[in-house]
Structures are given as structure tokens and as C-alpha cells.
Amino acid sequence: MQISVHPVAPEQRRPRPADDQLVFGRIFSDHMFRMDYQEGAWQNPRVIPYGPLELDPAAMVLHYGQGIFEGLKAYRCADGRIHLFRPLKNMERFNRSVRRMCMPEVDAQLHLEAIEALVRLDVEWIPRSVGASLYIRPTMIASEPHLGVRPAAEYIHYIITGPVGAYYPEGFNPIKIYVSDQYVRAVRGGVGEAKTMANYAASLFAAELAKKKGYTQVLWLDAVERRYVEEVGTMNIFFRLKDELVTPPLSGSILPGVTRESVIDLAKHWGIAVNERPVTIDEVIDGIASGDLKEIFGTGTAAVISPVGEVFYKEKSYVVQDGSVGEWSRRFYDEIVGIQYGEKEDPFGWIHQVTL
Numbered sequence: 001m002q003i004s005v006h007p008v009a010p011e012q013r014r015p016r017p018a019d020d021q022l023v024f025g026r027i028f029s030d031h032m033f034r035m036d037y038q039e040g041a042w043q044n045p046r047v048i049p050y051g052p053l054e055l056d057p058a059a060m061v062l063h064y065g066q067g068i069f070e071g072l073k074a075y076r077c078a079d080g081r082i083h084l085f086r087p088l089k090n091m092e093r094f095n096r097s098v099r100r101m102c103m104p105e106v107d108a109q110l111h112l113e114a115i116e117a118l119v120r121l122d123v124e125w126i127p128r129s130v131g132a133s134l135y136i137r138p139t140m141i142a143s144e145p146h147l148g149v150r151p152a153a154e155y156i157h158y159i160i161t162g163p164v165g166a167y168y169p170e171g172f173n174p175i176k177i178y179v180s181d182q183y184v185r186a187v188r189g190g191v192g193e194a195k196t197m198a199n200y201a202a203s204l205f206a207a208e209l210a211k212k213k214g215y216t217q218v219l220w221l222d223a224v225e226r227r228y229v230e231e232v233g234t235m236n237i238f239f240r241l242k243d244e245l246v247t248p249p250l251s252g253s254i255l256p257g258v259t260r261e262s263v264i265d266l267a268k269h270w271g272i273a274v275n276e277r278p279v280t281i282d283e284v285i286d287g288i289a290s291g292d293l294k295e296i297f298g299t300g301t302a303a304v305i306s307p308v309g310e311v312f313y314k315e316k317s318y319v320v321q322d323g324s325v326g327e328w329s330r331r332f333y334d335e336i337v338g339i340q341y342g343e344k345e346d347p348f349g350w351i352h353q354v355t356l
């Protein structure tokens with residue numbers, strides 16, 4: 001399928017805000033990608049001016065939540081090259097989410113071409129300062145107007161992009177997290193491993209509780225025993241226990257992060273022992289007390305690495321080491337960001353350069 005390109009008129013191009021004015025998720029570039037699934041096939045892939053979607057009020061996504069998304073970034077290197085980081089991982093995960101939600105798959109190569117066409121046309125929207133980037137949000141929604149629970153027969157796949165600022169403009173900042181032992185995010189056998197909209201709606205209540213108590217993110221426990229650590233906010237979670245890197249296994253209720261996989265690959269490459277095994281909250285609290293737990297950090301595309309400085313559990317607060325950024329957190333951050341911006345060697349072939 002050929003992607004048709006319909007650029008906005010030059011006088012309708014909007015100015016891009018200065019890099020230090022960028023707020024995550026508020027500003028969108030001039031163009032979007034869209035294609036429609038009708039009569040059993042994807043039709044009319046096209047790059048068009050950014051603008052509202054017209055949806056029937058009975059569109060199934062608005063009632064039954066049949067919708068999924070992805071998140072990745074385009075990075076501008078000092079020499080002007082544009083990098084994507086392991087984009088096919090996102091395209092594959094998109095299709096895994098799609099299958100779990102009974103939606104029609106999108107050809108991974110076409111999906112990548114769509115992103116490249118979009119990035120090429122809106123290349124001026126990619127910020128120039130290191131740490132800032134162009135966030136890319138592929139989405140699929142059920143658009144068929146129909147009331148009644150079953151998979152829809154019509155869908156829209158669209159991609160929007162927008163410039164985002166550096167996650168740590170004032171330097172690497174450890175976050176405070178709140179262990180939710182009452183509300184859960186996902187249960188094994190449910191949809192926790194899909195990047196589907198319902199998971200984020202399900203997370204809001206606990207996140208608001210945490211915020212009211214002064215905590216930035218929720219540490220999610222497993223839904224059955226409320227004992228095993230699963231994720232932190234919308235990030236995967238890692239622990240440095242003595243000199244081993246430990247992260248919960250992908251058991252079905254955890255989102256398989258691209259950053260998670262990259263941290264595991266890097267650790268192995270560096271000769272760090274990695275253990276994907278269940279971690280109980282008691283082990284975390286005991287480890288903080290004994291000093292065996294040296295670092296906690298979250299991983300995800302938005303922040304790359306998010307060090308955790310404090311954990312709140314059952315009405316008590318525990319400071320991890322002295323609340324400062326750990327050595328491994330910094331090392332993973334520097335390496336991954338260095339590879340993304342072309343400043344460090346890429347021995348894994350993670351970088352996909354966009355042809356401009």
C-alpha cells in the first residue's frame with residue numbers, strides 16, 4: 001500500500017515553541033497519519049494536516065474501550081541525523097495489543113513507513129536540545145457505530161506527534177512513590193500486558209490518592225496477593241539488590257517495556273547479573289532497612305530511567321539509600337540516552353535512522 005501525503009499549506013504551518021517551553025503531551029505537530037479499516041481491509045493510508053477526528057457518538061471505542069496505543073520518540077542528533085530507537089519493537093507490541101483486543105493487525109513495515117513519512121514532513125518540529133525529542137503516539141480505535149459488546153467491524157489507525165522537552169531539565173531527580181495495597185492495576189489473565197486504554201483509566205484513582213499524599217507515582221502490587229511488585233506508574237521497575245539487577249518477570253499483568261528489555265540487554269552486555277524473578281514488597285522494605293537494596297528505578301520511553309528516592313508503604317515512609325541517584329541508574333541513563341542521540345556507539349543495532 002502506498003501512503004499518500006497531503007501537506008498543509010505553507011501559511012498554515014504553526015510555529016514550534018522554544019525547547020524550554022515544551023510541556024509533555026500538550027503541543028502537536030502539523031501533520032498526522034491516518035488509515036481506515038473497512039470491509040475487512042485497511043484502506044487509504046495517508047498523511048494529512050493535524051485535526052479533529054469525526055466520530056459517530058455510537059463509535060464502539062467510546063462505549064466499550066476497544067482501543068490501544070504506543071509511545072516512541074524521534075531524536076535529533078548534533079549532526080542533524082534523526083534517530084528512532086528500536087521502533088519495530090513498538091510496532092510488534094502494537095500488534096500484540098491489537099490481537100489481545102480483537103482488532104485488525106497493521107503491517108509493521110507500513111506502520112514504520114507511516115512514522116517515517118510523518119517525521120520527514122514535520123522534521124522541523126523535532127527539538128534541537130539534547131533530552132528534548134519528538135514524541136510519537138500511534139493509536140487504534142474502534143470506530144464502528146454500534147451498541148452491543150462484540151469486536152467492531154471498523155477501525156481508525158492514526159499517529160500523532162508532538163515535541164516534548166527534556167524530562168530532567170534540572171538534572172536527574174529521584175521520585176517518591178506510593179505503594180498501593182488497596183487498588184490494583186491489572187490481574188494475570190486480564191489486559192495488563194496490552195497497551196490498552198482501560199489500563200490507564202483503571203490506574204487513575206490510586207494515582208490521585210498518591211498525589212494527595214505527596215507522591216509522584218504508584219507502585220503497583222499483584223492483584224491476587226498484593227505482595228509482589230509489578231510496575232511503577234506507567235514504567236517497569238528495577239532493583240539493585242546487592243550487586244544483582246532484579247526485575248519482576250513478564251507474568252501477564254506487566255507491560256513488556258522496550259526500555260526494560262534494553263536495560264536487561266545492557267546489563268548482560270556489561271557483565272551485571274540480571275535476575276527476572278518475583279520480588280515481594282517485604283523484600284523491598286527489608287532491603288531498604290538492611291542496606292542490601294541499593295537502588296530502585298523505573299524504566300520507560302518518556303523518562304528513560306526514573307530513580308526512586310522514597311517508598312511509602314502502610315503509613316510509613318522509607319528512604320532508599322540517602323535518597324540520591326544511584327550509580328547504576330545514572331549509568332543506564334547515560335548509555336541509553338547517548339545511543340539515542342548518536343553520541344555513543346550502538347553495538348546492538350537499536351538505532352533506526354530516518355531518511356530525510
Ligand SMILES: *Cc1c(COP(=O)(O)O)cnc(C)c1O
Pocket residue numbers: 071195231233234235236255256257258259260299300301302
Ligand atoms: C508504556 C509502558 C511501559 C514502558 O514501556 P516502554 O516501551 O519502555 O516505553 C511500562 N509500563 C506501562 C504500564 C506502560 O504503559
